[in-house]
Amino acid sequence: MKKLSIKLYIVFYCTMIGLATGCITPYEPDVEWINDLLVVEGTIIAPYGTTIHINRTNEGSSSFYDPSLTGKKAIVTLISDKGTTIATAKNTTGGTYTLTDSISFKPGEKYAIHFLLDGKEYQSDFVEPQITPEIDEVNFQYKEQEEVNIRVSTHNDAPNGSPYYRWTYKEDWEIRSEYFASYVWDGEIVERISHDSPKNTFYCWKNNSSINFLLGKTEQMKINKIKDHTLINIPRYDDRLSYLYSVLVRQYSLDKEAFEYFRNLQKNIDEAGGLFAPQPTEIKGNITCLTNPKETVIGYINASTETTYRLFFNAYKLAGMGDVYNCKETESVLLKDIGNAYGKGLAILDLIDDRGGEPIYKCINRRCVDCLSRGGTKDKPDFWPNDHK
Structure with a gap:
């Protein structure tokens, strides 16, 4: 095992409990790299939302996880301790497997995830599902x-x-x-818009x-x-x-073992900066390779119902809390110089004069009129309560 400096990607599986997007935080420690470890994470959720992630560490990759594994499809099933195969997961993207069938927890039954990969058989411990309160x-x-x-x-x-x-x-x-821009420049032409235009950057x-x-x-x-x-x-x-x-x-409600596993993971991240610090075997979880029980597998599978609450x-x-920047200074710019103005971080606020010659525009700090420059998008959530465009 050699010591090397490599960019680790600590992946917290937001998607495993029903969120749409995974979360990745970069970190660059010096680590003792253990190559080719299987990493398995997920929560069995009733009735919907079960997502299992299967990946493998690879020091030769620029990513924390081995991209070559995405071409090796696992067969992932949900099983009960009564000997029943309940559902088979569908591979959605990369190493992500999702149960699309509705499932229900039966009293007295415990559940596990079983999968076949690279000719080997793996299984999580059977866990009792926790019923989550509202x-x-x-x-x-x-x-x-x-x-x-x-x-x-x-x-x-x-x-x-x-x-x-x-x-x-x-x-x-x-x-x-801060202000509504009555005009937008798309890199070629200047166009006048209204508040109802989907091109607005307000x-x-x-x-x-x-x-x-x-x-x-x-x-x-x-x-x-x-x-x-x-x-x-x-x-x-x-x-x-x-x-x-x-x-x-x-x-989600957790049993004590799942709580301790997640707490140890967070402690490692907080104190040592990485998922595998100081020793990955200390957080290996409840996944076993049935074909080779000596193989180290990192990860944990738990089972729970889910409750949700949305706040608006x-x-x-909230006075004095919002983003603050300079929106007082403006600059007069001829049409022919609009490209240069945008290159300087400005954007059109309004038209000053277009009578008898080349139009002159009032320009301002782009952040004051262009929400796209602040990292925003025009992808309005379906559930949003207003009719803004």
Whole structure:
């Protein structure tokens, strides 16, 4: 085993619990690289949402995971400890396998993921599914001139309800430019637009998904209740506080073994900077190669139902918190010089004069009129509550 510096990609499988997008955070430590380890992650969710990820480490790859594995399709099935094959997962993209059939947990049954890959047989431990209580509330706490905290509350009155919780989230927010640009330049021509035009750059949307293992427990408490547990901190001047913000929180109950596994993963990441620090075998999880039990496999499969809660709030009403930049200085620019103005980071705000000669435009810092320059897109979420375009 040789020591080398390599860019690791710590992949937190947001998609494994039903989110649409995986989350990748780059990190460049010096590590003891263990090549060719199989990495398997996923949550068995009823009735829908089960996604299993299967990949392999490869020091020769520029990525944390081996791209050559994507061409080797695994046969992935959900099985019960009663000897029943419940469903077969479909390969969606790369090393991702999704159960599209509706499944239900039966009392007294335990479940596992079984798969065949490269002529070898693998299986997770049989786990008892945890029934997740409803989320009581997701709210926000506004600390003026400081931050906004997104918080979750829940409780479990079931006699044997698990005291261990995990959350993930998907954020969507609408950003709004400081001014509406009556004209846009597409690199060739200047066009006049209205607020109803899909070409306007006044409104845009952005999104983000959780990357940390967000965990909570009530193990030492008299009642199984979590109140106002902070999931997200949004600092002052963050563009999430530009106009309208929404977050969808997903909640899962865990057994103690799953909770400890995820907590150890997060501890490794926080303290040592990587999934495999200090020793990957310490976090290997509950996956076994049945063909060769001595093979080290990293990962964990747990089973749970899922509950969700969506929060909306008008971020523009939180005084002094939104993104701030200079929108006072303007510059007069002839039509022939518009390309140069855009190259300097400006954009058209309005027309000054087009009488009897070449048009003159008022230009301003592009961030003031072009939400695309702030990383936004025109991909408005289907569930968005207003009719902005």
